[in-house]
Amino acid sequence: MRPLPEPVRTPPDTRSPDRFLLWGAREQWTTLLSSSIVNGVYTLCGVLSATALGAALDSGMAGGDAGALLLWSGVLAACALASALTIILAERTAVYSWLRGAFRTIAVVVDRSVDLGPTLTRRLPGGEVVAIGTDDINRVGDLYENASMVPGAMVSIGVIAGLTLHAHAGFGTALLVGVPLILLGVAPLLRPLSRRHRHQRERQAELATRAGDLVSGLRVLRGVGGEQTVGARYRQGSREVRDAGIRVGWMDAALRAAQALYPGLLLVGIVWFGAHLALRGELTVGQLVAFYGYTGLLGQQVRWVTGVAWVYIGARVAASRVIRVLNLAHDHPDPASPAAPPEGPLGLHDRLTGATARAGQVTGIVCPDPAEATALAERLGRYRDGAPDETAELVGGHTGWAVALTDLRLRDLRGRVLVSDNDAYLFSGRLRDELSPDAGMPEERLTAAVRSAAADDVVAQSASGLDTVVAARAREYSGGQQQRLRLARALATDPEVLVLVEPASAVDAHSEAAVARALPGARAGRTTVLVTTSPLLLGRTDRVQLVCGGRVVAEGVHPDLLATVPDYARTVLRTTSEEP
């Protein structure tokens, strides 16, 4: 067992769920092969045991030979020990098969998700991709774990066929016709059962969602009221799940009954037929007993094979979800012939509005319409593609050479321009790792970034300071604290161009003032764009542009604009029309 995860050898085949599953089988064929062999050996131990029992009854033991009894008991015990030892290998190969299948599926999905970036969540509900990690990998793993039982089952069925045909052709034929008949007899039940199971699972999932919803909103419920209503709704859902479960229960029961009945009837037929042959002297008693044993084994093999079919159905559904992610294409593809980014300090220019951030300065951009501010920030980072004259461009500070963002390789762009808005995600893990752009950031630089973001008290209040492990989205922190952590991360990343969208909208005025004071120093020599309406932040910028109705309508330093442009004053001081 080589340690996992392992690198993927060939790119996944995403043309269909079956091809994806087949690709997976090729990736781990060695494990599947060894697992099949071990399973074959294991089932053969069972066949051998039945043969031995038959031979024992025909031996001298029937005549009272104690030596024969001991000999055959010994053979039976040896079979038992052999299967006991095989089970170790069987378990190891089965688990390794599961792990390789499941982990590989995670790896390819994560790989693709990471490359897709924002496209992923725009195209698919996030829950669906996460469900791949919790649910679908199990189903794919289950398939690889169980699939190797089929060759094993086939081998033992083949051996049994050979043994019975050799002993008595008619008898062997009866067995070999009987087994597929059982398969066909149980098969019609599987489809409706799987449908009802799916229905019940959906209900169950819906109920779980409802419970999760209720718990997430518990503070509202306990604070504002509505426990009765919501509780009643849950109870109703719970009853529905119960009733659906009871309905599925009947189908399950029918399947179980059929699984016992068909092989049972086959068994009676075999023994009855064999008894007549034995009466005529065409079979020995021992052979009859061995056949009885084989029939039981065949029943077991049939159960396994139908079980694998069952698992396969689930795995196909899972695989179809996986390939849906793998087949997504990025919304912002790299251009066919990417341009080289400009050299030297960089500025940004938005062709649509004319908004410009000069290299090395802190520029404030004020949009009275919040939607316009969002759109502008998205253009500045190329998170939204429009007409060619609506794109933004990167401007070389020394040369004045401008390159449209759409002409750049996305990686080149992202490495230079960072847009940090309030939707930016805070990852789970150590605070230190989360805030540093890479693992090896010196402590003093990190603390400096934290201080500039007025987040030192956030870190100080955390249980182990920078080494505190935080939950996803930094849920344990308030909105204002999260905002400051985001800002600290953006400052620590220290990109050439940093676009901050309302970086202090949720923090208290005291901290906002602190951020405003620290920001120019923290970004000295770099280009910074502040898309904000906060007078505290704007007061510390080098230059401010007012963007209104799709154009830059005023430009200057904050105090001048405040004094001379009434629209500007209204927007940043949040005064309403009836006030002076």
Next chain:
Amino acid sequence: MTHADLPATGPATALPEPDPDGLPVSSDRDVWTRLARAGREHRATLVWVVVLHALAALSALAAPWMLGFIVDAVREGRGAGHINTMAALVVVAFLANAALTLVSVALSVRFGEGVLAELREEFIDAVLRLPLGTVERAGPGDLLSRTGRDIGNLSHMVRYAFPHLVVGAVTVTVILAALTVLHPALLLAWVPGFLLLWISTRWYARRAPDGYMRELATYSDLTQGVSDTVEGAHTVEALGRQGRQRAEIGRRVHRSYLAERYTLWLRSVWFPHLEAAYQLPTATTFLAGGVLYMNDALTLGQVATATFFSVQLARPVEQLVDQIDTLMVGFVSMRRLLGVARAQEPEPEPQGPPTAGDRGVDLHEVRFGYTGTEVLHGVDLTVRPGERLAMVGPSGAGKSTLGKLVAGIHVPTSGRVRVDGADLASLPPQQRRAHVILLSQESHLFRGTIAENLTLASEDAGEPDLWTALEAVDAADWVRSLPEGLRTPVGSGHWTPDPARVQQLALARVLLADPAVLVLDEATSLMDPRSARLLERSLSGVLAGRTVVMIAHRLHTAHDADRVAVVEGGLVRELGTHEELLSRGGSYADLWRAWHGD
């Protein structure tokens, strides 16, 4: 032993790590008591399940019995007629077995689903009675994992482990009885097997729970990693963290792998013992039967019958043992589920109406702290009836805590908080909410329509009331523009309005609940500043006459309020109207000037 019967190798049965600060966990005894109650309440079904399963197990023994009969018949050269009659009888037995299996399995499912529904409904009821303070302290994580994983584990236990347990136990008993009927000495053949089973399972059961718990913890970690990757996909690209995120997932996968290796090792020791325990009895039964045959105590046919009884016994025993993991996990989950009931609020006696005269909010010498550190150091504050008070101050100063005390969510360590003359902490939630409601910046939209979300706390509100409330929070226009209007489904899985609109709906919800005192903790912080101010203005019209405490970081909120309280370091440092504070030249005045660029 087949792989399909193995304990799930994936995170299907998940056990969360214990959280020292979390909600209580009930004792083993409570679980047994609850299970016994379920048994009592469903006694009739349970008895039927056992009886029918026993009959089914008995009828399944017809085949080996027939085999033995035929072996003897052939050896004695009896006629074909006997054999035909026998075969017909066994066919009847199998048909009966199928019918019995059908009914008994269906009945056990009915029992299981019924108990399961009762348990999860009880749990949710208990959750809905949790005191708000407990909810705030415990955080959503623990409760969410109980609601998700533990209910899942319990379902797994009740649906799979329980039937196998009953069927297994009944079948084993029936077969052992049948062996005894053949010859009591045959039971000896199973003694070594059972011993092996007992010893190895004990060894395994001591180590397995820890191993699986660790394994499942690594899987939740992995799931969290995947969910980080997906939800943070935008940020991963923005920060160029693709490689880092891949490596992180790789690390988490590796941790899962290591945890799996450990439990695999446990099973590698346990399984061969189990396998030997099931398989060896075939040999020993044959040996014992052979010895009895040679002593003329059994016929050769009976030896065959006994041997195949042993073969048939292996499967139910295996099923029984297989359920150990599921049972252990399910049991722990049940302790966690029942534990929530322990944190329930003892509903205080409803009190009479408060004495008139001292209306409004009155805090006297209030001190409060979370686990050790004191946050409020003796706050005195009076809010007059109908007054709108704004609280400002740096974060961590204790504003939100003060708000929670006013709303009766926390009880002060010393001092007193009175709202409308009543001691809130001693009121049942329904009554408390009529006095005061706290609305924080985190709001939640429930799955359901907009109308359902608004009327949570005011079921008898009519559509006109809803529109009035929506007008007051400036949300009527966009709600009206939705194709389905008030009937638009929202919440997880449906359309989710942007955070600012969610805040508007939350405000409307509170307006409909219509409390006498309203505490707004950053309730408009997610809106853009201009809309927030407009909204607060239109709100003030609707809230005229109500007492409102607004915790705000935006200075215009303070400017528009009747009075402003500056909270710093757990104390109210400045208190007065906007103009008074400006003229006083304290920290509020400094801030205001910075704001205006003076």
